[in-house]
Amino acid sequence: MSQLMLEISDKAMALNIPLSVQVDLTYRCNERCVHCYLDHHDHGEMTTAEIKHLLEEMAEAGVFILTFSGGEIFLRKDFFELLEYARDLTFCVKLKTNAVLIREREAARLRDLGVESIQISIYSHRPEVHDAITLVPGSLKRSLDAIRFLKSQGLKVVIANVLMTGNMQDYPGVKALAEELGVECTLDPTVTPMMDGNRSVLELGVDREALRQVFRDPSLIGDVDAFCAIAAPPGEDALNSIPCSAGHTTCYVSPYGDVFPCVQFPLPTGNVRQQRFIDIWRYSDRMNDVRSIRLKDLTTCTSCTHVSSCTRCPGLAFMEGNMRGPSSQDCEKSFVRTGVPSANMLSKQRAAANLVQIRALPVLATA
């Protein structure tokens, strides 16, 4: 993030302005990614008019960066109408898509409408691996064709790759592919639990050894020693800082109008069909509860070695049962990165050691 963007974020936070909002236009999708956290059935998406009204409210509230995501956004027949409306309201618009439905004509339209960037999910450079994750034969070719169409229009494209056991060996190939295409590439080892709380998809995530390999790959990390170093104990300022921007300068709106602190933080704080967006943002008790959390308030984590350097996600912690508690997935990352177990891991080890081992008693001879 640029220094100017940091300054703007600080100012927005001080003024309680939602600088950046992700709106999922639909949960419907034309792919069936094995790790996806969404229910793809339509349970009553907002209409075109409802979304336009929401966009007006968000512009009035000061939202600057608007991310349209899904589901697959191009499945909405009114997608370009909504995009045009958003750009008329002078939002900085970013898109997240699998790009399967983007051809030359759509790419040209996106360019004309001044979209800032398009993030596209690519899981492997090999069709047999990528298509086995999306469960759609031919999807890699379609997505890569789309990237070329978008690039030919001069648009900024970012490849997003989620690291799982099924594609672990292919991230260098995706990175090389991104370089060949002249686009950015991001790699995320986090698999998110389903929004209904089902955690079975987490089994698709990479194991400790694979994560260790990624965290020690200088082509991804840069300075490995600095990245893997144990952070100095936090000062008072660090302990008074916020865990992340969720609820402070960012939030998320579902296709049904529900407002959450973040796409990865399924704590409902209100619905734009019943309340004004700004009223939910400013006055929701739950949003203000999220907003009140500082690092010093975290149970377990406050005393952890990694508290000031951990990527702890409050949303993942919430899905584990306590938004002030630890997020085990992030504990694992901190441990793999530094070799030092987190306070949460140590606490679990102690609890396990304290369990009484029940052994079968020798059979007593009966008299």
Next chain:
Amino acid sequence: MSRLYVARNPRAAARSLDGEMMIMSGRDSTLFTLNRTATILWQSADGTTPLDEIVTRKICPEFEVETEVALRDAENLARELASHEIMQLSETPIETSTKRSPLAGDAR
């Protein structure tokens, strides 16, 4: 002497934060913040009001500055903003496709 017309580039993204504009260039995503004077210029740049009129009507009363100096500064500013493709300049009125006012969003 020909008059200069200024218009907001519709490819730029913009929002007002506490009275100052945040602008993102549509060309290369470079982010700018505009000071009060530049913000007035941006907000008044409708493509049909000449720059000298914007200066005399909107900028001079706000900042107690001589018209000649203000006009020269405003022209330099407009040219700089145009070089980043966040504003358009022309010696004839500019037709704009933006339907809505960028003033929306002064959330303060």
